[in-house]
Amino acid sequence: MRSRVFFALCLLPLACSDSSATSAPPRNLLVVTMDSVRADRFEAPELFNELPLALAHLQAEAQQFRGISSSPATLPAVASLFTGRHSRELGYPAPDRRLPEEIATLAELFSAKGYDTAAFVSSRALDTKNGIERGFATFSGPDGARTEDYEVTQAAREWLSTESRADKPWFLWVHLNAGHGPYSALETAFNPLNFFYKAMVPAGRSLERKLEKSDSNSGAGALPSYQRIAGPPLFGRYRSFYDARVRVGDWFANELRHSLKYTEQYDRTVFAVIGTHGEALGEHGIEFDHGHNLFDEVLRVPFILRVPGRAAAQSDRLASHVDFAPTLGALFGLELSSPSGTDLFSSGDDVDAPVISELYSPIGAESVVSIRSNDWSLIRTAGLPSSVFDLPNDVTQSNPLSGPEVPATTNLQGQLDQLDSLIIPELRRMELNSTTRGELRALGYILNRFPE
Amino acid sequence: MPEGNETPAEEGQPEFAPRNSWRPDWILLLVLLAGAYLILTNLGETRLWTDEAEAACLGQSILEHGVPTAFDGRNYMTQWVVAKREDFNDELVWVLSPWLQLYVSAGSFALLGVNTLAARLPFALVGIACLWMIFALAKRATGDKRIARTASLLLLTSIPFLLHSRQGRYYPIAMFATMWILHAYIGMLERKKWSTVHIVVAVSVLFHANYGLCVPLLGALVLHALFYAWGRARLWQVFAVPAGIGLLTLPWAFYAEIHRTASRFDLTPYFYNFFTYVHQVNRWALPLVLVVAFAILRPLGWKSRVLRMSNVGVTAAALIGIVAVAFLSTNVGLFARYIINVIPLFVFLNACFVVWIVDAVRARAGVSISRVAWGLIPLMMFTTVLPVPFAPVLRVAAMNAPHKGFQDNPAVRNPLSDFEGIEHEVFDLIGELHRPYDGPLERIAKFLDVNAEPEHTLFIDYGDVPLLFYTDLIVRGGLQGIPYHGKPEWIVSRSNRAGIAVNALREFADAEGYVPIVMMDTPDTRWENRPDPYVHFYEMPPVGQVARLTDGVYPPVVLYMRSDLELVDALGATVVKTGGRR
Incomplete structure (x- = not known):
């Protein structure tokens, strides 16, 4: 008898462990956007830390695409994510401009379908005056320049644990600052994950390299002032801070996943983890910053989509932020009007279709547009000749090809020209009020070299 | 002398000779x-130390979920720093150690309370x-x-x-x-x-x-x-x-x-x-x-x-x-x-x-x-x-x-x-059995019980698991391997914890204007009721006594309270005035 009881106890977890295998249709949606997170930290995490990612289990059961940010700035990137439209369709770069009312957001569409909607965001760039809150019944924005990811996660976890979540389908968006600076002592010096940090030395660079300190919030050639913390400004030190922050974001995203499991909602929830944009860690002369160019270090982002019942896969397909809303539209039966992106799960579309990214300064200067396929990247900066990169042979994008070397078949320039027609006519350089200007400067989006 | 009634068997006696049937001795x-x-x-009397508290927390989780569960919706029972993220599986079920002891704990809690x-x-x-x-x-x-x-x-x-x-x-x-x-x-x-x-x-x-x-x-x-x-x-x-x-x-x-x-x-x-x-x-x-x-x-x-x-x-x-x-x-x-x-x-x-x-x-x-x-x-x-x-x-x-x-x-x-x-x-x-034993964990837990709210977060660099068991707080730190950032309501920096950036934590508390609360009556011994004989404390040494296990002395326990909070009762601890947030 004793043996039988014991054996039954041994088998109990086997029965419990199968709970994720159910295939009920997806009912809920949890989107975690992670700021300033490079794709390499998720695609090859073992290079940077002995510990596996907390999200490794999610990766093992999700569809992972080659994510390309629509813009290396948080607000336009997230706006594209939730509308399926390019920045220029949405009227960016004007930070004071709200999302065009005529373009429905995912939250509005879900809300119209009777979903509970909530957003917990940790970046001032995503506050209510931008219209990004549209459609969210609950929108918890930052108190100050930003709210800590810990607090955001905690609030989201509590929202998920509310009993009414079981009664009604829901859409929850959580934005984590993740890799976005400034870093702080508690998360870096006292991050236990640092025990396992791997100080991998990038080719041609030294961890002991001293970073120049910038007086402005620009990371061009120097450490932006908003990133500076006490202690020696060594490249290796700051890079370890960045990696610690990424792992913080990784953990909190997974903590939400654990909450879904704990509340037994995981098997009916589509779970997306997507980077807003990457971060330059010294590449192309940019130190611990983003928003200056459209190279891969700021464009390539994690793009993980877990759909219950859909087999895990590692796809070579490039996934732009603008593809996200159409994909969800197809999954949840939402009516998006003329999105620019495509459903990532549709088999008919060209899996090698190039994707477009755009960078506009918040005050209308220095616009850069890129178009990228798996093999080629074309970057066009206003007033300068376009640069084309042969990506398989030039991973670091350091050797732009001259005209004759660019195969005509890429037709990247032609596609880029078509995009120009999308520019909203009334878009003009806009004046910012002093409050907005100050907030954006604190986050590094406004550079001191532009006139007040 | 324990000489029994039996005489020892003689040499040459069969190896497996019938034994006497058992009778009271x-x-x-x-x-x-x-x-x-x-x-x-x-x-x-003594508080559960880390390893015991781990079994107790997991035993508690069995009462709720039927299997040892490492996540209760707020807190994690994990020592990832040691276990390298292998101590619970993707279903949140504890797998680092076998479950017999956990079910024993759970049974005891069911009968006698937690x-x-x-x-x-x-x-x-x-x-x-x-x-x-x-x-x-x-x-x-x-x-x-x-x-x-x-x-x-x-x-x-x-x-x-x-x-x-x-x-x-x-x-x-x-x-x-x-x-x-x-x-x-x-x-x-x-x-x-x-x-x-x-x-x-x-x-x-x-x-x-x-x-x-x-x-x-x-x-x-x-x-x-x-x-x-x-x-x-x-x-x-x-x-x-x-x-x-x-x-x-x-x-x-x-x-x-x-x-x-x-x-x-x-x-x-x-x-x-x-x-x-x-x-x-x-x-x-x-x-x-x-x-x-x-x-x-x-x-x-x-x-x-x-x-x-x-x-x-x-x-x-x-x-x-x-x-x-x-x-x-x-x-x-x-x-x-x-x-x-x-x-x-x-x-x-x-x-x-x-x-x-x-x-x-x-x-x-x-x-x-x-x-x-x-x-x-x-x-x-x-x-x-x-x-x-x-x-x-x-x-x-x-x-x-x-x-x-x-x-x-x-x-x-x-x-x-x-x-x-x-x-x-x-x-x-024997001395320990007849003395009150007010170790650091007991003192910290009592203090937080009076002064902290359940929604508060405690960040502690060592000793997180016992506080998971003894408080209702969100507890982060220790060997959890869970990254944390933000400004927790409470910070405890265990001074004798080797290998952890203690100074960084204290510097953080200081820079952020936390209020130090010093418990001069409680030494911050690294451990207290550990079973390893060489690190077990049979009684608490006084603050300032030369430490057995390190080169220094036993300092007092120090908690840090976020400056926007008010103390309900200091419970005899010294509250250091810092002049508020810097």
Whole structure:
């Protein structure tokens, strides 16, 4: 008898462990956007830390695409994510401009379908005056320049644990600052994950390299002032801070996943983890910053989509932020009007279709547009000749090809020209009020070299 | 003197002569009573320390979820820094260690409520049962009640046994199961009825207590059986025992993927670990001087009736003990608990040596002189004279052996030199049983109970797990390996925690304008009720006393409160005015 009881106890977890295998249709949606997170930290995490990612289990059961940010700035990137439209369709770069009312957001569409909607965001760039809150019944924005990811996660976890979540389908968006600076002592010096940090030395660079300190919030050639913390400004030190922050974001995203499991909602929830944009860690002369160019270090982002019942896969397909809303539209039966992106799960579309990214300064200067396929990247900066990169042979994008070397078949320039027609006519350089200007400067989006 | 009514069996007597049926033995009864006193007195006084609290928290989770669950919706029960993210699986179910102890805790909580005493009581009762078990084992192995009595007496004051029996964790189960396995093994070779069932169940119990302890034991037993089982065990037992054990252990082993979690072996500090474990055996279980004396005197005619190669129980106990110490020295960690299950076996061998000396003296000097030899028992129960000759040798051997960072920890290195005196710690333990024990954990938990709100977050650099058990707060830090950033309502920086960036945490608190709250009446000892004898605090030292385990002194416990909070009651602590947020 004793043996039988014991054996039954041994088998109990086997029965419990199968709970994720159910295939009920997806009912809920949890989107975690992670700021300033490079794709390499998720695609090859073992290079940077002995510990596996907390999200490794999610990766093992999700569809992972080659994510390309629509813009290396948080607000336009997230706006594209939730509308399926390019920045220029949405009227960016004007930070004071709200999302065009005529373009429905995912939250509005879900809300119209009777979903509970909530957003917990940790970046001032995503506050209510931008219209990004549209459609969210609950929108918890930052108190100050930003709210800590810990607090955001905690609030989201509590929202998920509310009993009414079981009664009604829901859409929850959580934005984590993740890799976005400034870093702080508690998360870096006292991050236990640092025990396992791997100080991998990038080719041609030294961890002991001293970073120049910038007086402005620009990371061009120097450490932006908003990133500076006490202690020696060594490249290796700051890079370890960045990696610690990424792992913080990784953990909190997974903590939400654990909450879904704990509340037994995981098997009916589509779970997306997507980077807003990457971060330059010294590449192309940019130190611990983003928003200056459209190279891969700021464009390539994690793009993980877990759909219950859909087999895990590692796809070579490039996934732009603008593809996200159409994909969800197809999954949840939402009516998006003329999105620019495509459903990532549709088999008919060209899996090698190039994707477009755009960078506009918040005050209308220095616009850069890129178009990228798996093999080629074309970057066009206003007033300068376009640069084309042969990506398989030039991973670091350091050797732009001259005209004759660019195969005509890429037709990247032609596609880029078509995009120009999308520019909203009334878009003009806009004046910012002093409050907005100050907030954006604190986050590094406004550079001191532009006139007040 | 524990001289029984029986006379020792004469040489040449059949090895498996029928034993006398068990009947109450007055010395065993006294041992059990004394054991109950030493193990049960004030059992709930000291707070659960980290490892106990881990079992208690997981036991609590079983009451709610049916299986040990590492996440309660707010807090994690994890030590990822150590376990490298393998301690719970993707279903949030704990898989780092077997569940027997967790279900024992859960059962106790269900019966007695969730509290410190309930967390420890069932294990303590098994600890008391170990005193009976060693008696039964020694009697079965030798047929000599004098050895059985001596073994139970020696185990009664073995400090590792007592300290581990007073813990809310698997240790007593492992000790009991190990003796049970040997008892059943001897029975199997004697063709005792049900011995096969006993050995299968006992091995499975040990596996589900700690499968790491099971590996060397089974290895030693198989090795022993190759030489001793021929002609004694039946063929069907050769198949039935592994099959039965497999049936009771493999389902969990596969489920928990123990090949992923059991990978902390490292040969670099092997000899350091080995000599340290031998040091512990020498001091608290079997003084090596007796082994050496036997090796010298036996060729001179001082033969023993039981200490001989033909004795199944003695040889098996010795082999299991040696293999366990040799095998577990490969583990990068160095804790008394890794060899705790073989401590009773060494004590049993110790009893055989004592009776050997008594018999040898009696044969040469007569009965009356041999009575003096029984003085070895109180000498070993209440002093540590006999371990002294070998302690320096083992210390020098260990300290000169290669080691790694873990062994550089003063808490691991210093014990070797701390335990060369002759004072027996059982008196310290008796003192502990009758004193209030207000350790740092108790003080911190009481303070937070009065001043913190359930929605508050506590960040602590060591000691997170007990506070998960004793508070309703969100607790982060410790060995959780969970990154944290933000400004928690409360920060506790444990000053003696080696290897953690203590200064960074304090500098953070200072820079962010946290209010320091200093508890001058409570020393910040690194540990308090740890079962490893060399780091166990029998009483709390005063603040400022030179620390046993480090070069400094014991500082006071310091909490940091976020500056926007108000204290409800300082509870006698000193609140340092900082002038508010900077």
